[in-house]
Amino acid sequence: MHKSLQQEQQLLQLKAEALRLKLLTNQLRRQQQQSESGLWQMASQLPRAGLVWRLANMPRKLRNKLLLGGALLAVIYLRF
Template identity: 70%
Template structure:
């Protein structure tokens, strides 16, 4: 094979390897961002779970009044 053809082939192989590494790094970055987003979703839902737990442990009268008030507020919000 001619020396210039060998150099061209080697250059193309290096470009292909660089493109493969760039694609791999982008894929890894997307996976890392997705895992961070999943963790953030779990962490952001913790206060909601705590609120539900406290609501479940309230006395029946207080809990029923709270649920009734929330329902009336939702009804007013949806009506207007």
């Protein structure tokens, strides 16, 4: 009977360890997902007005070339 209690105690310890590891992996997954979404949120909040202002103040020839290149890239992207 003494061996049976020891085996049961070891089994419970193994189950507790497995549960602890499962909780830890879930916590790490959650943190990874939050950090990925946090980077996306930061990137989406970058000021776009600065880019528009710089484009508006560029020389006309360069500005037109950049706009035409962007439009061509958009057409190519949407076509495929």
